[in-house]
Amino acid sequence: MIFVTGIVPDSFGVGLVHPILKKGKPADQCTLYRPITVSTTFCKLFESLIFDEIALRCTTPxxxxxxxxxxxxxxxxxxxxxxxxxxxxxxxxxxxxxxxxxxxxxxxxxxxxxxxxx
Structure with missing residues (x-):
């Protein structure tokens, strides 16, 4: 349905953000963390399908x-x-x-x- 309407559910933009400390850094500064976002399985599956479709239709240098x-x-x-x-x-x-x-x-x-x- 998403391919037909072109409308992506708002929930696809939602994920859990987990701060991961950069390797070998002390844990006392916020800038030393990387945000890692965990998305839903359905969102990841859709992302994979979109990626494959773009790869079929578009060429890159x-x-x-x-x-x-x-x-x-x-x-x-x-x-x-x-x-x-x-x-x-x-x-x-x-x-x-x-x-x-x-x-x-x-x-x-x-x-x-x-x-x-x-």
Whole structure:
């Protein structure tokens, strides 16, 4: 019915949030916890069906590794390792830059961060 009407029940947005202490950190600061949300089984099943449907209907570039089944940081690592090996073998200069934004949105105004990045 959800696929026909396009309406998702409000209860799908509800879950139990459990604070998990970051590994090796003292338990005395709220910022040292990660929120983990536990959703209902029905919601997770629906999420899986939606993910499969999107995967069938949409294509993504080969160099996109996030939000894809059977893909993750290991693939990025392998790709970068091969780039470095090839550049070294051919005597090419390889310039590489990385930006870690994993904690950028913990607090603050999101638009401010985006403007700074541009």
């Amino acid at each position: 080969d160099d996109q590794f996030g939000f894809k089944k059977h893909s993750g940081w290991e693939h990025v690592h392998s790709l970068l390792a091969n780039l470095f090996i090839d550049a070294d073998k051919n005597g090419d200069l390889l310039v590489f830059g990385a930006l870690d934004v994993s904690g950028a949105f913990d607090s603050g105004i999101h638009g401010h961060f985006l403007l700074k990045a541009l």
